Amino acid sequence: DxxxxxxxxxxxxxxxxxxxxxxxxxxxxxxxxxxxxxxxxxxxxxxxxxxxxxxxxxxxxxxxxxxxxxxxxxxxxAAQAAVDPVASAFAAYGHYLGLVLVVASLTVEKMLIKPEMTEDEAQKLVVADSVYGIAGVLVLYTGYLRITQYGKGWDFYSHEPIFWVKMALFGVMGSSSLFNTIKIIQMAAKKANGEANSSAIGEKLSARMQKIVNGELLAIGSIPLAAATMARGVGYGDGSFPWQAGAGGVAAVCLGLTVKYVKEAITWEDEKVVEKVEA
Structure with missing residues (x-):
């Protein structure tokens, strides 16, 4: 019929x-x-x-x-998911897998970062930070697929304020990680050049890197709450929230924090270096 x-x-x-x-x-x-x-x-x-x-x-x-x-x-x-449920399931799986890898790599970094690291611990730290970067890209890419193809659609998410809060949290997590990444790269470069005690860092730098990891864990822990409220339309209202405002806010946060942490990492002087100069 x-x-x-x-x-x-x-x-x-x-x-x-x-x-x-x-x-x-x-x-x-x-x-x-x-x-x-x-x-x-x-x-x-x-x-x-x-x-x-x-x-x-x-x-x-x-x-x-x-x-x-x-x-x-x-x-x-629901009809959209029924058209290609396998692709939608793999996108969701990749998204969740990326989040798990981010948390796991940050946990490993938190356990390894300390003054006077051994060469083996420094190498593990390089691997953990590399996994963190790859997992972050995976989360970003699969999140894009879920928003534009398998979720409620860009028209919904772009006018949902909490979606932009979620993106800001992800931006904070990624931008702040640049400090640790730069310092880890510097340690790896020293080791490649054959410098002695290349993995040794001072108390001050160790505390700073630990503090940044704690902030990243706090941000990644807040993202699921933002995602759950976003998916249920909390804060959506009549859908009149301008996406330009949300995107502009996220861009400003990411750009500002990127400049801040990159500059701090490049100009950082460990207390050991200062002691050698004074001597």
Missing amino acids: AMSSVVCLRTPALALPVRAVRGARASRAAAVTPAAVARPAGVKTSNEPSDRALQASAAPATATSALAALTFFAMPE
């Missing part, structure tokens, strides 16, 4: 229930017809009771199918 055709065109996920309804109608009709044929000759029969029974039994299934169709029309994101 017309409703079944519309449902099939709307999403393949509803095609199976519709076929089941049609099959149920056919099986009921086939079950009623032989009984009527088997009656003795000369006995008048009427198809009206059978027709009524068939219509009555098919009505709930038809109503269920129509309700499912209306549900999918009201929730286009």
Whole structure:
């Protein structure tokens, strides 16, 4: 019928229930017809009771199918997921995997950063920071896919203030990590040049790097809360929030923190270096 055709065109996920309804109608009709044929000759029969029974039994299934169709029309994101559920699932998996790797690498960094690190610990720190960078790119890329292709759509997220709060948290996490990354690269460069005690850092630098890792963990821990409230439309209102304001705020935060931490890392002088100069 017309409703079944519309449902099939709307999403393949509803095609199976519709076929089941049609099959149920056919099986009921086939079950009623032989009984009527088997009656003795000369006995008048009427198809009206059978027709009524068939219509009555098919009505709930038809109503269920129509309700499912209306549900999918009201929730286009569900229909979108039904079109390519495998790709959507892999995008979500990659996003969550990236977040787990970010937390794991930051935890390893927090455990390794200390004054007078050994060469082995310094090498592990380089690996952990590399994993952190790769995981951050994975989170960013899969997040882009989920926003533009598999989620509620850019039109929703761009006018959701908490979405921009989430992006700002991610920007804070990424920008602040530049300080530690630069110092780790400097240590690796010293080791490559054959300098003695290349992995040794002072108390002051160690405390600063630990403080930054703590801030990154706080930011990544706040992102799931922002994501949960964002997905439920908290703060969305009438959808009039200008995306330009959100994007501008995130850009300003990222740019400002990037300049701050890069400059601080490049101009940093450890207390050991200062002592040598004074001596």
